[in-house]
Amino acid sequence: MTTSTSTVTYRPALWTTGDWNAFFGFGTNILVNMLVLTGLLRFVLKMPDSLVFGRILPALGTMMCLSTLYYAYLAYRLAKRTGRSDVCALPSGVSVPHMFIVTFVIMLPISLSTHDPIQGWEAGLVWVFSRALF
Numbered sequence: 001m002t003t004s005t006s007t008v009t010y011r012p013a014l015w016t017t018g019d020w021n022a023f024f025g026f027g028t029n030i031l032v033n034m035l036v037l038t039g040l041l042r043f044v045l046k047m048p049d050s051l052v053f054g055r056i057l058p059a060l061g062t063m064m065c066l067s068t069l070y071y072a073y074l075a076y077r078l079a080k081r082t083g084r085s086d087v088c089a090l091p092s093g094v095s096v097p098h099m100f101i102v103t104f105v106i107m108l109p110i111s112l113s114t115h116d117p118i119q120g121w122e123a124g125l126v127w128v129f130s131r132a133l134f
Contacts, residue, residue: 012079012087026091030064033094040103047117056121060094067092102127 034057041047041056072089079087106127111120 010080010083012076012085014076026093030093033096033099034060036096037094037099040099044103045107045111045117045120047121051118051121064093 037060038052038057041052042049047056068089068091071092075087075089079085102124107120107124109120110123111117114120
């Protein structure tokens with residue numbers, strides 16, 4: 001007598017109809033946030049275009065792409081492990097209130113006191129890095 005056990009593996013759906021709404025809503029939110037950030041960097045902090053368009057925005061785009069893919073992977077893995085179909089990836093991006101606080105409370109005063117927007121940018125990087133640690 002042979003016993004056969006079949007294991008059915010759950011494969012979560014990678015795309016559902018509600019995802020179109022999230023795609024366009026999140027995409028519009030990201031676009032507006034990037035435009036506001038670009039305006040703050042260029043016109044408030046007087047950052048050089050070579051820094052804004054050559055380093056900051058490409059790094060931000062890379063971070064958002066990688067973090068979104070990573071969160072999607074984690075959500076897929078959780079849905080597969082638990083068999084749930086209501087798991088969603090956490091959106092990743094720039095926090096607008098935090099962006100204004102860092103710009104006007106950290107970066108702008110340092111940029112104005114040193115007359116160097118790069119030092120203001122470096123102070124902002126230190127602030128964001130320290131917030132990520134704690």
